[in-house]
Amino acid sequence: MINIIVFCILILGAIIMTFPFYYMFITSLKETGYIFTVPPQLIPKPATFQNYITVWKEADFARYFINSVTITLPAIILNVLLSTLTAYGFARYNFPGKETFFSLLIATLAVPGLLLIIPQFDIVSKIRWLMDNKITLILTGGIGGIAFNAFFLRGFFEAMPVEYEESAELDGANAWQRFIYIVFPQALPSVGALTIMSFLGIWDDYFWPSLILTSKNNWTLPIGIMTFKGQFSVQWNVLFAGTMISLAPVLVVYVLFQKYFIQSVSEGGLKL
Template identity: 30%
Template sequence: MAPSRREERTPHWILHTFLAATVIYTVYPVLWVLTIAFSGKQSLAIADLPADPTKLDRFRAVLPWPTRFAFGNFSSVMADQPFARWMLNSAIVAIGATIVGVALSCTAAYAFSRFKFPGRRFGMMSFLVSQMFPGTLTLIPLYIIIVQWLGLGSTLSGLVIVYATTSIPFSVWMLKGYFDTIPKELEEAAVMEGAGPGKIFWSIVLPLAKPAIAITALFSFMTGWNEFIQAATFMDKEEMYTAPVGLRFFVGGFQQQWGYFAAGSIIVSIPVVLLFLYLQKYLVSGLTAGSVKG
């Protein structure tokens, strides 16, 4: 069956309709949380329904636009709750873990990519397998190591160490895949000019691997910024909570402070969403370079 030329192009308006519908699906929950946050109330209803609601009333209750704007939730969360402190903790932990984790992963991935040495395959395989470790299995031993052996319970450095090391296997795989795609000829040329391995790594390989490093750093940061089970386990003192642990406070258990939760969620999401959108240009090249070239 020979297709005609005309069938080959779907009209753009169909594509736009499809994309617009999808965008509504992806954006609606975000608008919903914004609405709750700006409503100034703790309820999770957008609008109060009258006793006998009409279709219009019901539509109003679905439309993500607050009945009146109020900033009360934001100011209360930042001022009355120790939320600013929790945000600071999260920032320190996430940035610290990112720096430590990416630094260690870069050097290790470079070695795995460029040197042949006994244990190389075994190392990469065990890093891959470690991605299958269920977190629950390691939580109790980690607690014993961090809190009882190292005495780092309720400290930010304890969380930094945990997040940095647990992100290493994934980061090494991503970075190694990318390093593999950087042509060796560049380094060979540098060797001819008398550059040492340290200099080659620092001034040739690292700058070329910027997309992969940016993405690795982004994922490490997101892990540190968003993780809440380990943080909830290791942090006993309320002033040492991270933002996710604190946020869960508002709607977990018997508390139903949806307004605080929504406002807090937005404050917490803004940095990571902005960072993500800023770095998304690297997403494709950073993520797929290694795997496409095989």
């Protein structure tokens, strides 16, 4: 009986959590005149994909989508590479001041990210070619969050048996070969979870790209979505269509890496 009650509560919670996404989706299929009907339509009649066509072609979302992809993918690769190497270095190698450096790295987590926006923008604005340049976002996205990522990954690396690496070292494998062929494959669950978190942070970022990207040709999806919000009105159906397009890659990334994310969380729970 208790299991049935818990199951019903979980189902109710899932419905409450997913309903806003469902309502956003059906609104993206509505014509303008049917958005604010009373009672609201939970099934759009008539349903139309014209909003998606308008967003993709007329609002230039194809360009924004490509811009987001060309910024996000290199930034994620750089972020995951630097984060894993940093965490592995602190987990496996002993050097003077190791724990002090790591403590200082973790201490940076206490600084709110918004406080760093002003000095970062001041530095970028003084180097003119960095303004309105996608490379700037790739670099800042690639190095952003390394402190938390290193803290997140260090425990996984320390928990790995070191005997495999020692055996490979005796067979002549250097440090890079041990990391790439032995350590990294074992860390795939934690790296998969890190990839999801990094992707969400870079893909959905609006504030920092809006400061750097001044040219419309370089805008990303979050900036493009905000163009549908006027001073006195909002095109909700078109805005939600653009939002659904922006959400699609997020769902794809989660589906591809969900098994690693779930495995990472379950392993972390067992270690605790």
